[in-house]
Amino acid sequence: MAFLSHLWHHLIGALPWAWAQFPWMRKALLAVLLAAPLFALIGTQVVGLRLVFFSDTLGHAALAGLGIGVVAHLVQPWWAMLIWAVSIALLMTYVQRRSRAAMDTVLGVFMAFSVALGIALLSHSNQTKQLLNYLVGDVLSITAAGLAGLAVALLATVALALRWFNALALTGLNISLAGSRGVRVAWVQTGFAVLVAIAVTMVIPWIGLLLINAFLVLPAAAARLLARNMGQYLLWAVGLALIAGVGGLISSYYWDTPTGATIVLWSVGFYALALIFHPRPTRAAWPDPAEA
């Protein structure tokens, strides 16, 4: 591990650019290279399953977790965020399955509750500075432990995708069809909600909870416009996330802007370009009155 870390700093430090001379930039680069494909992989399914608002709610739920962690005087309030986010993910999935209420309203209520609870608890304990740290995040402050966590999360998510990507995508198309093919729909949906909760909470300290959902969703959303099939979709999403991540990190050094926000601005730029230049459908789409 120490050897790999040494090698990384040596290799990147040998690059001729000014930003590469700083250890925190080299660590941040590694963080971006790990987090971008992790989020692109999860983001393709979040967009495909129409869970964009769901993941946004999970990001904001972190505030309540942070508040609880601070009030409980935890040394690492992040663990309270993680437990809170996973609990909220399980609860929202349960309500979604059981309730007939419109889902966007239910999510809106969960988001309002988490944000309000978080602000109340943090203000009560005079910890509004913590609040700001987590709202904006700072990838330049990432630690070795943070990097190791991202690496494990990436490997685990790739392994999960190899086994469950098909099942999850099928539930997004039609639940009964997925069930008829042996997919255990409730388990797959719940498992994915928990995965999103964990991934989002892991990256929030570095990107910030205000922008975490954009980081998650925008590369996949742009990829969706450019790709023709599922293979291309994933390639585009990972590629755009990596370019936006690395480009955003390096340009934030020269422009002296917050890194998370700069990465998201790059992603928005890609999305706008994709929206303008994406290939148009070649023929009338469903439902087509002129049946062949």
Add this chain to the structure above:
Amino acid sequence: MLPHPPIPHVPCGACLTHVNHLGVRLGGQLILDDLTFDLRCGEITALVGPNGAGKTTLLRALLGEVPYTGSCHFHGGPGHPARRLVIGYVPQRLAFDRAAPITVGDLFALTSGGRPVFFGLTAQARAAARASLDEVDAAHLLDRRLGELSGGELQRVLLALSLCPEPDLLLLDEPQQGLDAAGLERFHEVVARLRGRFDMAVVLVSHDLAGVARVADRVFLLDRRLLAAGPPAEVLLKMAHSSGKN
């Protein structure tokens, strides 16, 4: 489950799905009450009835998606491989937006075993998908995006998907939605042709009584209970008669 092309052969006429005193209660409400019937391979059974009669619930019970009382047993005919009942299912619709980057081939990849869809189909799986699509005159659609298909094309693709692997029981849930009259007729034509080429029983949930009369061997009139069952002419006459009385 390795993908393999569907192998057409005539139905043996002896495979039987036997449904015995099936009942479904959801949220304290009785949706289906004491249904007993047989489904035989080589036959198309149309399921008709008013909205809320429990037609879709019956399909979901057969799929094992909702709990039910009573029993459902499958008896394979002579020479039929001993295995669990394989059910092919054609849903009413798929949830996707028109820009969705998913092709017909991806749809087959999603349902044909463990290989992740983003690696694409193997040559063997591709051949199997093409053979399946060929059964419904849709082999040319293999690389089309779902958003580029017409309603009729999508229904035929879903029908082809349900043939892979070859089912013992094929459930078609109101497939005529989003189809015009010509598309519906073509769909019925394809279903009728498949009946003679595969060893399976077909259940067709339908609102289109005229189409049912043409294509079905038997009609079940369902409204929570099984009100009538028999040849199309007989059941439709009974329906006309009872609605005339009201």
